[in-house]
Amino acid sequence: EAQVTQNPRYLITVTGKKLTVTCSQNMNHEYMSWYRQDPGLGLRQIYYSMNVEVTDKGDVPEGYKVSRKEKRNFPLILESPSPNQTSLYFCASSLFAGSNSPLHFGNGTRLTVT
Amino acid sequence: GQQVMQIPQYQHVQEGEDFTTYCNSSTTLSNIQWYKQRPGGHPVFLIQLVKSGEVKKQKRLTFQFGEAKKNSSLHITATQTTDVGTYFCAGRASGTYKYIFGTGTRLKVLA
Numbered sequence: 001e002a003q004v005t006q007n008p009r010y011l012i013t014v015t016g017k018k019l020t021v022t023c024s025q026n027m028n029h030e031y032m033s034w035y036r037q038d039p040g041l042g043l044r045q046i047y048y049s050m051n052v053e054v055t056d057k058g059d060v061p062e063g064y065k066v067s068r069k070e071k072r073n074f075p076l077i078l079e080s081p082s083p084n085q086t087s088l089y090f091c092a093s094s095l096f097a098g099s100n101s102p103l104h105f106g107n108g109t110r111l112t113v114t
Numbered sequence: 115g116q117q118v119m120q121i122p123q124y125q126h127v128q129e130g131e132d133f134t135t136y137c138n139s140s141t142t143l144s145n146i147q148w149y150k151q152r153p154g155g156h157p158v159f160l161i162q163l164v165k166s167g168e169v170k171k172q173k174r175l176t177f178q179f180g181e182a183k184k185n186s187s188l189h190i191t192a193t194q195t196t197d198v199g200t201y202f203c204a205g206r207a208s209g210t211y212k213y214i215f216g217t218g219t220r221l222k223v224l225a
Contacts, residue, residue, distance in 0.1 A: 035215075040123065042202065042217035043157070050211070058212075090156060098211025100145055102159035103204070 002027045006091050006106035013081055014114055021076045021109045023091030029104070031097040032074040033058070034066065036087040037108075043090065049074055050097040081113040116141045116207045120216030128224050133190045135219035137203035144208045146186045148177060151218070152199045160188075193223045 004025045013019055025032065033048040035058075045058030049068040063085055065077040074093075078085060089109045095101040117140045127133050137146065145164045149157035161170055163179035163186060170177045176189045186205075190197055200220045204213040 040217065042120070043204075043215040045212070048212070092157075098206070100162055100164060102147060102162065103149075103157070103213070105156040105158070108156050 002104070004091055004093055004104050004106040006089075006109050008109060009107060010110050012112045012114065015082055016080050019078050019081060019111075021078075021089060021091075021111070023074045023076065023106060024072050025074075025093040025104070026072065027093065027095075027104065028071065029093035029095055030071070031095070031099075032068065032091065032093045033103070034064070034074070034076050035090045035092065036060065037090060038087050046076070046089075048097070081111075083113045085111065086113050087111060116205075116210075116214050118203060118205050118214045118216045120203055120219055122219055123217065124220050124222075126222045126224060127193050129195060130192050133193050133197070133221055135188050135201050135203075135221075137186045137205065137216045139184045139205045139207075139214075141184070141207045143183050143205040144210075146179060146203055146205045147213065148186075148188055149202045149204065150199050151202065155199075157202055190221075193221070195223050195225055197221060198223050 007022045030051045034046040035043040044060045047066040049055045091106040092103040094103050119138045147162045148160040151157045167181045168179040174191045178187045200218045202218045203216040206213050
């Protein structure tokens with residue numbers, strides 16, 4: 001089944017403890033992206049990747065890192081999480097960047113930083 | 115930078131009433147996509163509009179793209195409880211590869 005898989009679904013952590021949220025897609029998509037969703041703010045892009053080894057900042061990249069060493073994986077790294085990073089995170093992929101192909105979203109990761 | 119505003123933020127309707135959400139972009143769009151997110155779920159692609167003035171229908175849902183390609187709307191006729199969720203538009207500005215999401219409209223349908 002074609003899908004985007006995110007793990008974990010829920011994560012509670014403390015300030016400053018490094019964490020990684022994994023994202024994997026099995027559709028051979030070139031484009032992958034991370035979003036955070038906050039009440040009243042919609043979906044805001046954190047980082048995106050147009051292909052392997054090509055990543056770039058979105059609208060809210062501060063406090064996050066990503067890597068794209070393989071086409072299928074696009075992990076989101078929080079080196080030193082802070083409470084303002086408490087949010088619902090979505091990974092998404094599409095066939096190509098800038099194409100008219102739709103975004104496929106993972107099931108989301110709800111992160112709480114205390 | 116490009117902004118996409120979406121109104122209303124919330125809408126409560128009685129089952130059987132109609133519902134409309136509007137998206138307005140600060141820049142001309144190459145295309146616009148619509149997504150639906152059920153409560154507790156993830157956004158799911160509904161449709162894409164590309165041409166100026168385009169109108170597309172999916173059963174009770176009607177999607178429109180403005181003539182100037184700067185605004186779009188989603189209209190649901192005779193809402194049902196299965197329509198509950200948050201509807202997002204996502205616009206891609208001409209000459210760019212990035213989609214900007216609207217803030218979403220959360221729809222509640224009262225049975």
